[in-house]
Amino acid sequence: MKTLRIKILMESPSIGGKVKVKGWVRTFRSNRFIHMNDGSTVSNLQVVVDFEQMDESMLKRITTGACIGVEGTVVESQGKGQSIEIQADKIEVYGDADPEKYPLQPKKHSLEFLREIAHLRPRTTTFGAIMRVRHNVSFAIHQYFHEKGFYYMNTPVITGSDAEGAGEMFKVTNFDLDRVPKTENGEINWKEDFFGKATNLTVSGQLEAELGAMALGKVYTFGPTFRAENSNTTRHLAEFWMIEPEVAFNNLKDNMDLAEDFLKYVISYVLMRCPEEIEFLNQRQIDEEKGKPQNQRSEMTLKERLQFVVDNEFVRCSYTEAIEILRNSKPNKKKKFQYVIEGWGADLQSEHERFLVEKHFGSPVILFDYPANIKAFYMRQNDDDKTVAAMDILFPGIGEIVGGSQREERLDMLKKKMADFDIEEEEMWWYLETRQFGTAPHAGFGLGLERLVQFVTGMGNIRDVIPFPRTPKNAEF
């Protein structure tokens, strides 16, 4: 008999038929009702045991966390909350779970505790749901770009370049750190390292993706990126996954259109493909917020928020307009902001972004045309000579979810910018050559996968949306 996944069994059960299912025991009540789960669905399957027909020593081994296989008959359920159940003919125990030792007992565990047992937490309903949503987000991303004629491009993780400029980098080396080779001058002799030079873990695949776009037209990356920053927050990881599309001939407006369409596609896909998970996570958030004071609760439920993003046009607002709105806002006038906005040129803090998104517009916002000096060297200078064609997409509750720009495609302008930013031309000869030979306008953006999964699942801490988070002082598992 072929083993059936519980999700598939529940979606199209053949009442009266014989089936075989395999999974892990969640609870076993009254020596009669096993609730089991195989990781395919939020719902547990109820298995009904006639204990008089079963071996007693076997029944004793059916405890929370044990792994079992069940053969039996599909029947309509008498109980509430489930449409079918299995009348067990035969049960096999694959693996025991000593109730005295198994850490995942059927009670509410804190997210902090579950992070310490990240190897077991996908067996909980919450983390099972998060992992399935994360999968569907990832698949929707690949499918979106594939359907739009983009090519997936694996940009290098180990990079000899340190000009990406997005943050502090981890070193990659093959040296014995007890015996780092030195030159005659007493400097580290990188020539003797594996790659013959100093190398780091990438902070972004964008520069290489630009090379791809200048040949294939439309490319995207989807890979791990790294920040060696000592940020112990709910929004930062030292290792996270990033998606970076890059498109030849796109300008900033095309770039905004692409990002908005893309985000709506991915969120719609999850709403369509993971209704059970979203329902569960929605209820989870409602329950969680019951413990909070009224004014700290979300105005919308998770489901409402996701539907809102899909249904409404993102507000597009220039940096200059945003500064005017913020300067004249109540919290600014009353000096409630930690950083009071004095005028044009100020770098926006997360308190300002949240005010714009959550209070002023009540909608996702695309901010664009930022002052040149607070943005990266590769962003295209606007004709006003003060701003660059940059954009950030801000989401309620999350803040910046996408950052992008039209790129500086003019060789002379790019060289001038690199000089201003103290970036050596020789280091970036290959990047400059794409401007020297057949340059073209182009634009792209970066999306942090975990930020998006946080938004879609409503999870407050980024460590809870990646299987094994890497953060300062933590690389367990």
Added chain:
Amino acid sequence: MKTLRIKILMESPSIGGKVKVKGWVRTFRSNRFIHMNDGSTVSNLQVVVDFEQMDESMLKRITTGACIGVEGTVVESQGKGQSIEIQADKIEVYGDADPEKYPLQPKKHSLEFLREIAHLRPRTTTFGAIMRVRHNVSFAIHQYFHEKGFYYMNTPVITGSDAEGAGEMFKVTNFDLDRVPKTENGEINWKEDFFGKATNLTVSGQLEAELGAMALGKVYTFGPTFRAENSNTTRHLAEFWMIEPEVAFNNLKDNMDLAEDFLKYVISYVLMRCPEEIEFLNQRQIDEEKGKPQNQRSEMTLKERLQFVVDNEFVRCSYTEAIEILRNSKPNKKKKFQYVIEGWGADLQSEHERFLVEKHFGSPVILFDYPANIKAFYMRQNDDDKTVAAMDILFPGIGEIVGGSQREERLDMLKKKMADFDIEEEEMWWYLETRQFGTAPHAGFGLGLERLVQFVTGMGNIRDVIPFPRTPKNAEF
């Protein structure tokens, strides 16, 4: 007017209609015929210029490598080898390419030279085709697993574990290598490093994928993996992408079935979706082999080889049978093998694998049930006490493309194996706990993406199937 991708224009042209295309000039002949390409297809689009209607100074800028936009009328082509062409109304030059300096002139460049200009090589017909095939291979992989109910799992790249045992690892550190902190005993003080312990780049996500399978049932990884090995061969990279499915309740036979079905699906997908690319690469290989002596040429063309893999069952042969075949083979008896097979227990070298695949069976081969002592600690011990439930899939021309096994799910057996392999239990507490709590039989395998892309494109050197290869002394771009 909306810009059309050349591939889409060629697939469904509306003769007489106006279109706009943008791309890079491949050649410009007789001041009249531009061949241009936008990265979407093998075929160049012919643009016909009435030079008397065009600005002369603009026409001078149309050189190989320049980036242009063309508006014009779609007409049936008079010339051979193309069905349509564009009668240009208007041409705009976005970026020049000085013919004295642009390295990609319309002549045959060696693969070695192109590796030195990896930032430009996707603009060639060969590398454009390879990159599009690589994309379609990657997408087919995600789609296969998605359709089969697997969940994509991002296992960590930075790992505190060094027990994966698949090869030499790169160190990841935040230390200033000029001032590595020491303990009182003069040892490196890893506690002061970013993660509070020594960390490396992963060589495999398998152990973490097993944790996922023990909760979600069916998972797969698809991410970068690393080997700090000084292997300057056509088959090794220091950074490469690996796919690792892991399935609860699968035994070795299920694992073989999955791997065979999976490989056939991916290759079929590429044959269906990239006919133009495969045709081009097929012809490329035929042309290349014309320079070789008759006995070194492939017996099948690339297309025949791919079709053969899709149409035929893989031969399944135990290690023990394979040793008998090899021992009695001509090259063994005549001592033509570099490593003569004396008997059971010998580790198979690539010369033996090639003999089995290319000479003896003439088919992809799955070898299984290897001697325990030449395989990894986590492979399941067979009842004979001598062999483990391991499998390798060998492909013609490539050798090992997949390696996998049923995993040792019995806690006592696993502990014994770890002791034999000198692996500390404390280091792997989380891995052992999956055997302690609700263990289940499970199996999985690893596929090197680049090896598969080599097979599908027929490229001889692995450096030519990844955008920016990392190899000893080379981390350029």
